[in-house]
Amino acid sequence: xxxxxxxxxxxxxxxxxxxxxxxxxxxxxxxxxxxxxxxxxxxxxxxxxxxxxxxxxxxxxxxxxxxxxxxxxxxxxxxxxxxxxxxxxxxxxxxxxxxxxxxxxxxxxxxxxxxxxxxxxxxxxxxxxxxxxxxxxxxxxxxxxxxxxxxxxxxxxxxxxxxxxxxxxxxxxxxxxxxxxxxxxxxxxxxxxxxxxxxxxxxxxxxxxxxxxxxxxxxxxxxxxxxxxxxxxxxxxxxxxxxxxxxxxxxxxxxxxxxxxxxxxxxxxxxxxxxxxxxxxxxxxxxxxxxxxxxxxxxxxxxxxxxxxxxxxxxxxxxxxxxxxxxxxxxxxxxxxxxxxxxxxxxxxxxxxxxxxxxxxxxxxxxxxxxxxxxxxxxxxxxxxxxxxxxxxxxxxxxxxxxxxxxxxxxxxxxxxxxxxxxxxxxxxxxxxxxxxxxxxxxxxxxxxxxxxxxxxxxxxxxxxxxxxxxxxxxxxxxxxxxxxxxxxxxxxxxxxxxxxxxxxxxxxxxxxxxxxxxxxxxxxxxxxxxxxxxxxxxxxxxxxxxxxxxxxxxxxxxxxxxxxxxxxxxxxxxxxxxxxxxxxxxxxxxxxxxxxxxxxxxxxxxxxxxxxxxxxxxxxxxxxxxxxxxxxxxxxxxxxxxxxxxxxxxxxxxxxxxxxxxxxxxxxxxxxxxxxxxxxxxxxxxxxxxxxxxxxxxxxxxxxxxxxxxxxxxxxxxxxxxxxxxxxxxxxxxxxxxxxxxxxxxxxxxxxxxxxxxxxxxx
Numbered sequence: 037x038x039x040x041x042x043x044x045x046x047x048x049x050x051x052x053x054x055x056x057x058x059x060x061x062x063x064x065x066x067x068x069x070x071x072x073x074x075x076x077x078x079x080x081x082x083x084x085x086x087x088x089x090x091x092x093x094x095x096x097x098x099x100x101x102x103x104x105x106x107x108x109x110x111x112x113x114x115x116x117x118x119x120x121x122x123x124x125x126x127x128x129x130x131x132x133x134x135x136x137x138x139x140x141x142x143x144x145x146x147x148x149x150x151x152x153x154x155x156x157x158x159x160x161x162x163x164x165x166x167x168x169x170x171x172x173x174x175x176x177x178x179x180x181x182x183x184x185x186x187x188x189x190x191x192x193x194x195x196x197x198x199x200x201x202x203x204x205x206x207x208x209x210x211x212x213x214x215x216x217x218x219x220x221x222x223x224x225x226x227x228x229x230x231x232x233x234x235x236x237x238x239x240x241x242x243x244x245x246x247x248x249x250x251x252x253x254x255x256x257x258x259x260x261x262x263x264x265x266x267x268x269x270x271x272x273x274x275x276x277x278x279x280x281x282x283x284x285x286x287x288x289x290x291x292x293x294x295x296x297x298x299x300x301x302x303x304x305x306x307x308x309x310x311x312x313x314x315x316x317x318x319x320x321x322x323x324x325x326x327x328x329x330x331x332x333x334x335x336x337x338x339x340x341x342x343x344x345x346x347x348x349x350x351x352x353x354x355x356x357x358x359x360x361x362x363x364x365x366x367x368x369x370x371x372x373x374x375x376x377x378x379x380x381x382x383x384x385x386x387x388x389x390x391x392x393x394x395x396x397x398x399x400x401x402x403x404x405x406x407x408x409x410x411x412x413x414x415x416x417x418x419x420x421x422x423x424x425x426x427x428x429x430x431x432x433x434x435x436x437x438x439x440x441x442x443x444x445x446x447x448x449x450x451x452x453x454x455x456x457x458x459x460x461x462x463x464x465x466x467x468x469x470x471x472x473x474x475x476x477x478x479x480x481x482x483x484x485x486x487x488x489x490x491x492x493x494x495x496x497x498x499x500x501x502x503x504x505x506x507x508x509x510x511x512x513x514x515x516x517x518x519x520x521x522x523x524x525x526x527x528x529x530x531x532x533x534x535x536x537x538x539x540x541x542x543x544x545x546x547x548x549x550x551x552x553x554x555x556x557x558x559x560x561x562x563x564x565x566x567x568x569x570x571x572x573x574x575x576x577x578x579x580x581x582x583x584x585x586x587x588x589x590x591x592x593x594x595x596x597x598x599x600x601x602x603x604x605x606x607x608x609x610x611x612x613x614x615x616x617x618x619x620x621x622x623x624x625x626x627x628x629x630x631x632x633x634x635x636x637x638x639x640x641x642x643x644x645x646x647x648x649x650x651x652x653x654x655x656x657x658x659x660x661x662x663x664x665x666x667x668x669x670x671x672x673x674x675x676x677x678x679x680x681x682x683x684x685x686x687x688x689x690x691x692x693x694x695x696x697x698x699x700x701x702x703x704x705x706x707x708x709x710x711x712x713x714x715x716x717x718x719x720x721x722x723x724x725x726x727x728x729x730x731x732x733x734x735x736x737x738x739x740x741x742x743x744x745x746x747x748x749x750x751x752x753x754x755x756x757x758x759x760x761x762x763x764x765x766x767x768x769x770x771x772x773x774x775x776x777x778x779x780x781x782x783x784x785x786x787x788x789x790x791x792x793x794x795x796x797x798x799x800x
Contacts, residue, residue: 046364283305435569
């Protein structure tokens with residue numbers, strides 16, 4: 037009988053070839069009936085379970101699969117559907133579920149924001165008033181039974197805990213917080229009772245909020261609710277799972293009445309390990325040792341991981357250890373099986389979800405052998421020996437030792453004139469009307485553009501023919517923007533696959549996967565590039581496309597770049613140097629392109645930083661250091677520009693109001709923000725602390741297929757004018773338009789321009 041146990045805590049939903057995405061979009065597009073959709077999704081779930089079973093981990097999770105978002109699953113199951121959607125049907129109907137996610141005419145979608153400090157987005161529960169959770173169906177029971185009967189697996193169901201679910205919701209005041217959490221307890225008891233009756237032995241309850249700033253007064257509440265959950269189901273074993281950092285108040289958390297606690301020993305290694313060392317581990321309680329990075333893509337370092345596990349054995353004992361990932365593998369691609377191109381040293385160093393499960397099993401076996409006195413000093417199993425060799429080759433890679441990329445982290449950043457001076461110079465140069473209109477950058481990418489780009493990359497389309505197609509599409513959209521009365525134009529970014537990947541292809545230090553897709557939100561999947569070496573500029577990146585677009589019009593055309601923090605955050609990055617050092621390298625490379633654009637006569641340059649808030653530390657006490665280096669990286673990326681050059685930036689789906697001071701320190705001339713799903717909270721924030729420079733508050737939600745009426749957009753502009761002076765306010769959509777269809781984009785931008793004209797008329 038094995039002493040050391042192994043487990044997964046979550047697995048990607050999308051399928052090895054993004055089958056999940058394709059099924060969703062076929063259903064949404066009316067190309068697949070509901071019965072067929074549900075049947076194919078069920079088959080995908082079964083294949084997903086069997087892949088995990090094949091790895092050999094002792095415990096496979098269930099209930100972590102979702103049709104859109106796990107938080108949204110809880111909203112539907114607990115009868116918390118907002119009133120505006122209830123007329124569509126029962127909470128478990130697909131019509132209600134997808135309406136909450138995507139919105140419908142007259143009912144805007146639920147707010148979407150980032151899941152802690154990841155690039156995954158969740159749907160925010162709406163718990164204003166007096167929420168009355170009620171279990172109307174049990175998707176965790178359905179998933180458990182499906183795994184048991186159709187895959188032959190006794191799984192460990194995964195559910196988001198009541199504390200985290202309430203912390204992530206909107207509309208819950210601090211005064212009512214404990215009351216709302218307690219209201220969830222009977223619902224959780226019902227879920228657990230039904231799972232226990234079906235034969236579940238362990239339940240994983242995810243409480244990642246425990247690694248954030250947990251108020252002291254919440255500790256008694258946590259003890260109370262977990263005491264109730266455990267006492268109601270004494271024979272059911274509960275694992276409290278944390279991730280993304282070290283837990284706050286470890287003494288109180290370790291003493292909670294649960295049977296196991298999962299800790300992140302990658303991102304939260306120092307804090308969690310020190311807590312175990314100093315206060316000991318509770319007798320009889322298992323430790324889920326998250327020693328394999330669930331968010332990264334590198335092979336686990338076997339020497340480091342086994343050394344850590346060996347120490348834990350002295351603190352916890354082998355029979356109390358569960359070797360597992362640091363967090364759900366949702367944030368990792370599925371498998372390296374398709375990775376056949378690129379630098380072989382880098383490629384050989386990669387491990388995705390399937391490989392990480394294999395690593396967990398190999399680490400468990402090695403620890404088991406040591407516990408039984410079988411292992412020899414320094415000797416690794418073949419599976420782990422391959423890791424050691426691959427990582428040694430990566431560490432010595434010449435791309436990690438380029439002196440020219442190092443620079444100095446304290447490079448001088450020249451100060452620009454105050455905004456009031458720059459604003460005057462820029463207005464004299466561009467002569468823009470009140471409430472100037474623009475878009476965020478990307479325009480719809482139709483199938484023919486995507487096909488042409490793929491054929492060009494594969495050498496099947498001549499470069500001249502590809503350039504001709506891009507120029508034709510750019511001219512078409514320049515003329516359309518002029519026709520509708522858009523004031524500041526964009527070239528459309530038709531040459532770009534992704535706002536990060538495109539630039540990564542034009543810089544040194546990046547590797548590109550063949551099939552390294554991960555979910556961002558809904559069916560939206562991204563394929564992050566891999567920063568493996570020192571990042572360096574190697575020549576013009578956007579100059580040709582931007583200068584061509586500007587040659588077609590007398591109106592200003594924005595140069596479009598992705599900022600250093602977003603380039604970092606939306607990539608898989610190396611772990612041998614700090615994030616600050618990587619961001620500084622990227623910033624220097626981007627600055628070279630900014631100065632090229634300026635020298636070519638491009639007067640407006642947008643450097644997007646939607647990820648700046650996203651990767652802020654989960655503990656507020658760590659914010660000042662992070663915000664200082666991240667803001668400096670942005671400023672370094674535009675260092676040296678003239679005062680009459682207008683610098684724009686963009687942020688979306690983040691709690692902007694929490695970092696107003698840092699955003700002001702970035703000192704961009706214009707910032708555009710997503711506000712359609714969080715308009716009220718942002719307006720309230722700007723009432724308390726006005727923003728000093730130019731600002732555009734998104735007037736419609738581009739992630740919804742619904743095109744708002746002109747009057748709806750005009751109402752947003754009017755609300756915004758209550759907190760933003762008219763001479764500093766811009767009108768724009770929430771985000772880029774790449775994923776939207778042409779007809780809806782055309783209609784939306786026409787209405788947006790019309791709304792701006794009506795607002796100007798009202799002002800004058």
